[in-house]
Amino acid sequence: MVLEVLEFGFMQRALMAGIAVAITSSVIGLFLVLRRNSLFGDAMSHIAFGGIAIGLMANIYPLWTGLGLSILGALGITKLRQSTKIPADATVAILLSSGLAIGIMLVSVSGGFTLDLFSFLFGSILLVSVNDTLAILALTGIILTIVILLYKKLVYITFDEEQAQVSGLDISRLNYLFVVLASVAAVVSMRLVGILLVSALIVIPNVTALLLGRGFKKTMLISVSVSIFSVVAGTIVSYAFNLAPAGSIVLISAATFVTALAIRFSRQKEKEAEIKA
Amino acid sequence: MHVLEIDGVSFSYGSTLALDSISFSVDKGDLLGIIGPNGAGKTTLFSCMLGLLGGYRGSIRIFGEDIKKNRKVFQKIGYIPQKKNIDRNFPATIEEIVSLGITSSRKDKSYKERILSALETVGLSSLQDRRIGELSGGQQQRVLIAKAIVNDPELLILDEPATGIDLETQNKFYALLRKLNGENKITMIWSSHDLDAVNKLATGVACINRSMFFHGQTHEFFENPDLLKAYSESSMQAHMHMHDHH
Numbered sequence: 419m420v421l422e423v424l425e426f427g428f429m430q431r432a433l434m435a436g437i438a439v440a441i442t443s444s445v446i447g448l449f450l451v452l453r454r455n456s457l458f459g460d461a462m463s464h465i466a467f468g469g470i471a472i473g474l475m476a477n478i479y480p481l482w483t484g485l486g487l488s489i490l491g492a493l494g495i496t497k498l499r500q501s502t503k504i505p506a507d508a509t510v511a512i513l514l515s516s517g518l519a520i521g522i523m524l525v526s527v528s529g530g531f532t533l534d535l536f537s538f539l540f541g542s543i544l545l546v547s548v549n550d551t552l553a554i555l556a557l558t559g560i561i562l563t564i565v566i567l568l569y570k571k572l573v574y575i576t577f578d579e580e581q582a583q584v585s586g587l588d589i590s591r592l593n594y595l596f597v598v599l600a601s602v603a604a605v606v607s608m609r610l611v612g613i614l615l616v617s618a619l620i621v622i623p624n625v626t627a628l629l630l631g632r633g634f635k636k637t638m639l640i641s642v643s644v645s646i647f648s649v650v651a652g653t654i655v656s657y658a659f660n661l662a663p664a665g666s667i668v669l670i671s672a673a674t675f676v677t678a679l680a681i682r683f684s685r686q687k688e689k690e691a692e693i694k695a
Numbered sequence: 696m697h698v699l700e701i702d703g704v705s706f707s708y709g710s711t712l713a714l715d716s717i718s719f720s721v722d723k724g725d726l727l728g729i730i731g732p733n734g735a736g737k738t739t740l741f742s743c744m745l746g747l748l749g750g751y752r753g754s755i756r757i758f759g760e761d762i763k764k765n766r767k768v769f770q771k772i773g774y775i776p777q778k779k780n781i782d783r784n785f786p787a788t789i790e791e792i793v794s795l796g797i798t799s800s801r802k803d804k805s806y807k808e809r810i811l812s813a814l815e816t817v818g819l820s821s822l823q824d825r826r827i828g829e830l831s832g833g834q835q836q837r838v839l840i841a842k843a844i845v846n847d848p849e850l851l852i853l854d855e856p857a858t859g860i861d862l863e864t865q866n867k868f869y870a871l872l873r874k875l876n877g878e879n880k881i882t883m884i885w886s887s888h889d890l891d892a893v894n895k896l897a898t899g900v901a902c903i904n905r906s907m908f909f910h911g912q913t914h915e916f917f918e919n920p921d922l923l924k925a926y927s928e929s930s931m932q933a934h935m936h937m938h939d940h941h
Contacts, residue, residue, distance in 0.1 A: 585798070
């Protein structure tokens, strides 16, 4: 049955795009989670919603307009954080609601593209086009190349910005670059699981990996594995049982988190028993 | 050429003057203890020296280079901050954290050896695969020292590194500083509240209270009852000032 499903072109595209998104969201997500910025992806996808509405209205490929607006939003958040004393979560809330408001307003004005917009709200992995797949693969390639090249610097600013700055790193430039990468990752994930569930894809595999991993690289690999497993299993299960793919992916991801939690607890109990003995 | 030369450095937070024309220099092999009451401007001075605060007047030169003009000079220094609460879940191993201190991008054979040697110096080589978040506060500070020395720095800057660490670990920490300064010949600038430790370890003392209160040999400060009395009075005043604010 699984092999039969793989023969369909839409399923091949879905899995290709899905695996690419799984890798990107979990790699970028680990830095976001450790920087206590888990909801950044949520904010970016909400801002992108406004950009997608603009694209659909102006007949431009919506992923690009969504990407453009979310990158502007990410740079805006970073600038606001650096130059004002407005708390970080408040700046996220301001831009998140503004992006969503643009989308809602444009929907109410035009009314003609709500169906397309809904596919971005709730995700549509089984409907990804050849164009979508190529765009997602290209963006994934760019993100991963930059992360590999700047890996050590990104780990350093995630561990301690002050020490990284003293070592001679240009923190401001790295932070701007990182938020651009994170917003691209969020918009790419949005195509798969929808605006409302982007955070799940960025956060859950990483929190799961943090329960099990020892070492930054190993934790990243566990997170990528959990993410790929969730996307592939979720997509196939959703097709087999006619369920919403985004929901299936996120629920399978959540199930792996609960399993990891159980493993962690049992390990802890074993350790405590050993100490008592 | 001095290792560090601070010339007429002043810094204000708005209209509040935090540093008033501070000047001193540090030479190769020195271990300069910087002391001063709370609110004396030690942290501000360190932030200026480390390039974290840029809006100061005067000049700061490290190995003859103005730090505002040449940030590459920071690759020659190691920095150990005050003890911080490191996220328990931070997944990096001790080895990975120490490797952050290596500035060259080449991962040759000696890369791993340098990390191991730095960990051996701080006595943590057996724990290299442990997560940084799993260690005690004192062990975490030793990891940060290993990260600071792995690049073979010529100058170490330590900002109250032993504050918040238990007494036994503090003593081990001070022994390590003595070894790094004595055997490894690393020049050090070290701010501390622990006058006993400064008296035992430092080759020179700079006592600041917004402006320079004393700068000279360690024994000149600790063997002068008038200076010690004036220092304890200014510390008391700073302490009472802080309580008034609370």
